[in-house]
Amino acid sequence: MFTFNPLLGAQSPSRASQSLLEFSGGIKILVDVGWDESFNAWDLQELEKHVNTLSIILLTHPTLTHIGAYAHCCKHVPGFSRIPVYATTPVVNLGRTLMLDLYGSSPLTASTLSFGSLLPVSEAESDRASLLLQPPTPEEIASYFGLINPLKYSQPHQPIPSPFSPSLSGLTITAYSAGHTLGGTIWHIQHGLESIVYAADWNLARERFLPAAAWLSSGSGILDPLHRPTALICSSRGVEREERLTVDTRNDTLISLIRDTIAQGGKVLIPTDSSARVLELAYVLNQHWRSNVDGPHSSTYKNTKIYMASRSSSTTLRYLQSMLEWMDGQITRDAEAAITQGQGAGGAVNPLDWKFVRPIEKQTQVERALARSKPCVLLTSDTTIEWGFSRQALESLASDAKNLIILTEQSQQGGGSRAGVGRRLWDLYQDSQGSTAGQNGTKVVDASGATVDIRDAAPEPLNDEETAVYQQYLARQRQMHSTLQGDNTLLDGTGAGMGDDQASESSESSDEDEDAEHQGRALKLSAQLTSNKRKVGALTDKELGIDILLRGKAVHDYDVRNKRGRERMFPFLPRRSRDDDFGDVIKPEEYLRADEKDEGEALDVTGEQESTSVGQKRKWDDSTVSKKNARGDKAGNKRAKVEPSAKKDRAPDAIDALIAKATGEAKAGTGGANGAGAADDQSSDSEESEYEPDDAAPSYIGPQKVVFTTRALQLDLRIAYVDFTGLYRLNDMKSLIGNINPRKLIVTAGDEHETQTLATACREAEGGQAVQGETFTPRTGECVDASVDTNAWTVKLTRGLMKRLRWSHAPGGLEVVALAGKLEAGGEEEAAAAAEESSAAKKKLKLIKGEGASSGAGSEGNPTLPILDLVSAHQTHHQRTQPLRVGDLSLPQIREAVQRQGHTAEFRGGGTLLVDGTVVVRKSPVTGGIEVEAGNSGFGLPHWRTRGPDGRANTEGTFYAVKQLIYDRLAVVIGA
Structure with a gap:
């Protein structure tokens, strides 16, 4: 059995991609955890319902539409980080840099909850403000991507299931090159008789930096594992693109537009992503600059700099040095030759030497690049011009008619009703009758006089009513995840949205020998959390279920008759293990010096510090003693405390000198360091300063909301379009579909018109190239049954028949056998077993709908399994089958x-x-x-x-x- 359920992106303007594949035996595979530029957490609500039943997760591309919600789900969805994730090494590395750029550039618009979904407010008020969830830190992002299991191309792998998944029963996954991005993957999933090929956003053309999709093998047509699958799942995004340009023509068109602009002293802005398609763009420009820097127009190229502007651009280029095998074969050979022969006179040039592309990661660097009087080319994130450096660059370049913005893909409407800046620029380009320039008659539109709406975001604290609603939302999330997962998460105070340190501290059980000075603070914090839970989101006895024995007052008995699963066992709250890969976690507070402990003791439970000065003795009055008793301190002969302000006045020691040398900050009394810094500034180029101050990191203290304000931006620059999406076209699919010859075709990941266009073309292909099987075009949330045989039946074999079977090993790890038997109706024991297997699924469905666990959930409505038994001696009149x-x-x-x-x-x-x-x-x-x-x-x-x-x-x-x-x-x- 095989069913397909698109959770996001099917026949929808949203480009986010999430697909759920379910096989027999309860095996569920989630392919991609995509998001769009709206970053609306409610779009992930359907995904959260399936988290506790997922077996594995597969990732296809390191782009926002395929991996954008991964870090959010790891942080805010309980149990998500426990699911095994599989991807290629470039998807892991470049996906990490994408998340760092996303949350570093726009923490205000990431992970938001619309007030319209929580409060009965008007649509205008809902669009004006949204609740702001806490984004993951860089350390958390690194840990999340460290959990992903890296795979190589053409490497069959039998994955390990999640803790709450059934056995995978020989499931095999294999990754093949999809083109489009570095490490982009076409997944081949083999389970029993089902052979599924999941191909999202692939490119049949070989580009300069990226290889082509691995559909075709050398000399033998379609690659054998991808031939004749039981189901081909293919994306339809971009199949309606009109013009058909070769890779060389496309690159020449881009260079022609850039050369004409910089020759007139203008600047070029190219909005793109920060870790995928930007690599192809940067490589093309870098190679062109290298080959022309000593040519007849050398002065133009020498004075024009190429900037790769994103919060993680340096990290992205550094990762490329270790991913040579994933690039195009010609680049791999050139790089190996350069390493072997050495660069220089007579030596080969390393194509990965990004000599002419300068990565910039800070806002001050972008401002300095835009303020240059000389021309430049900026590759900025993102394509929607909503959250990356592209917004800042557009505002700076919009007022000069010499400047040019080159769109590299057709912008979509997005997940929400509001059209973004990128969509508005695309509409201006489409609707205007521009002049032609450059090669191939490329249209260039003069946008003088047009305006676009810019939406700014600013954080604000919540008021009392919004805080109450926010806490109710957290309580509902904790309740849903606790009940669906069948554990005691509800009791520990952790859940969706609990991102502050206090919540994480209260969720961990303390050791029995914990220091006494921390017990008072922990008790007070626990009391506050318990009080909040009683006031907000209180649960009824029916909702608590068996947990009432732990949370109910004076409740010592619970009726377990007609109950199943967890409801039949006494609830148990396991002690959380506080260890890591190296053993027990070390508590720094246990190794503090005496004076450091005194500083911690100087803070009472309210966070206020007692006023003492250096050398002053403590006054052991009644108030002081009462405070010490409240904190649980036993000792009364502690050393004198030292105020932080007094410590700042001391002379710097050797450690301070080392810190000042590493960070470049001048400390008091270190005049030599200041002199060295001045000398460095004089020797460096004024426009290429080595030191840049870090951008101010936003502080997230308590729940907040993000308030949006809209303003108009006047445009005077020019707009052009060059197709750099790197996706297949309709003709490519027409030429391949007959050779792939899938039994069934599922079209997803595209808007309604694109989906129907591809499905119609595959059904009506000429020359015997049409799909012979059924074609499905599901909408978002619509589940389709695409099994290889929809009339398959399940029977139960008797022990006597099992002993007579002689299995034969077939290629591919399969075992087959021919048998003869008679079918009999199943008895009461079989009916009870079938009811037991389906009770968990029924209970989950009822809990999702808000219903309690029914005491009568049993075998009602469950068909019994028929039994296949041996044929008796007097009935053996059947004809013996021929060897097969x-x-x-x-x-x-x-x-x-x-x-x-x-x-x-x-x-x-x-x-x-x-x-x-x-x-x-x-x-x-x-x-x-x-x-x-x-x-x-x-x-x-x-x-x-x-x-x-x-x-x-x-x-x-x-x-x-x-x-x-x-x-x-x-x-x-x-x-x-």
Whole structure:
């Protein structure tokens, strides 16, 4: 059984991609955790319902639309980080840099909750402000991506299921190159009879930096594992693009537009992503600058700088040095030659030497680059011009008609009703009748007089009513996740949105020998949290279920009759393990010096510090003693406390000098360091300063909301468009679909018109290239059954029949057997077992709908499994089945086996294998079986001949021997 459920992005203007694949046995695979530029947390609500049933997660591309919500779910969705995640190494590395750029550039617009979904407010008020969830820190992002299991291309892997998933039963996943991005993946998923190919955002064309999709193998048509799948899941995004440009023509058009602009003294802005398609753009520009910096227009190129502006651009370029094998083959060979021969006079040039591309990561660096009087090219994040440096660059360049902005993709409407800046610029380009410039008649639009709406965001604290609503939302999230996961998460105060330090401290159980000075603070904090839970989001006895034995007052009994699963067991709150990969977690407070402990003791439970001065003795009056008792301090002879203000007046020691040297900050009394810094400033270029102050990091103290204000931006610059999306076109799919020959096709990840266009083209392809099976076009949230056989049945075998079975091993790790038996109706025991298996699914469905666990949830409505038993002796009148050979051999496997026997075998056109020049082996495009044909010289004795005196192999008997070799590698199934 195989069902497909698109959670986001199917026949929708939103570009976010999330797909749920479910196989028999309760195996659920989530492919991609995408998001769009709206960053609305409510879009992930459907995903949260399936978290506690997911087996594994697969990621395809390191882009916002495929991986944007991963860090958010790890932080705010309980249990999500426990699910095994699989991706290629570039997707892991570049996805990490994307998250660092996203949350570093726009922490205000990431992870928001609209007030319209929580309060009965008007639509205008809902668009004006949204609740702001706490974004993950860089350390948390690094830890989340450290959990991902990296894979290589063409490497079959049997994944490990999540703790709350059933056995994967031989599930195999394999990654193949998808093009479009570095490490982009086409996933092949094999489970039983189901062979699923998930291809999202692939590119059949080979680019300069990125390889092409791995649909075609060398000399034998479609790659064998991707041929004839039971279901092909394909994205439809971008299939309607009109113009068809080759890679060389596209690059020449881009260079022509840039050259014309910088020759007039203008600046060029190219909004793109921060870790995927930007690499292809940067590589093309870097190579062009390298080849023309000493040419006839050398002065123009020398004075024009290329900036790669994102919060993680340096990290992205650094990661590329270790991902050489994932790039285009020509780049790999050139880089290896440069490393071997060495660069310089007569040596090869390393293509990964980003000499002419300067990464900038800080706002001050972007301001300095925009303020230069000389022309420049800026590759900025992001394409929507909503959250990255592209917004700042557009505001600076909009007032000069010499400047040019080049759009690299057709902007979509997005997830919300509001059109972003990128969408507005695309509409201006589409609606205007611009002049042509450069090569290939590229249209350039003069946007003088047009305006676009810019939406600014600012954080503000919540008022009393908004705070109450926010806490109710957190209580509902904790309740839902606790009940669905079947554990005691509800009791520990952790849940969605609990990102502050106090919540995390209260969730960890303290050791029995914890210091007494921390007990008072912990008790007070626990009391405050318990009080908040009683006031906000209180749960009824029915909602608590079996947990009432722990949370209810004076409740010592609970009726477990007719209950199932967790409701039959006494609740148990396990002690949280406080250890890491190196053993027990070390508490720094246990190793404090005496004076450091005194400083901590100087703070009472309200956070106020007692006023004492250096050298002053404590006054052991009644008030002081009462405060010490409240903190749980036992000792009364502590040393005198030192105020922080007094410590700042001391002379700097050696440690301070080291810190000042590392950070570049001048300390009092270190005049030598100041002199060195002045000398460095004089020697460096004024425009390329080595030191840049860090951007002020926003502080998140308590729950906040983000308030949006809209203003108009006057445009005077020019707009052009060059297709750099790197996606396949409709003609590419038409040429491949007949060779792939899927039994069923599922079209997803596109708007309604794109989806219907691709589905219609695949159904009506000419020349026998149309899809022979059924084509599905589901909408978001619509589940479709795409099993290879929708009439499959499940039966239960008796022990006697199981002992008579003789299994045969088939290629691909499968075992097959032929048997004869009789079907009988299942008894009461079988019915009870079937009801037990489906009770968990029923209970989850009811809890999602807000219903309690029904005491009558049992076998009602569950069909019993039929039993397959042995045929008695007096009933054995059936005809014995003939031996059957089953299995699936690929042509490369046959070629390897033939060559081991000492004969020649080579691939020829049309996906055929020629053995000894006389026997042809091919796979039938209809049935998938192996066909063997031979000429007159190929027939002979049915065995291999040894080599002759001249060393050449004797081809006598090649036809029969090839067939025998194939038979030996298939499983023989004989009727039982």
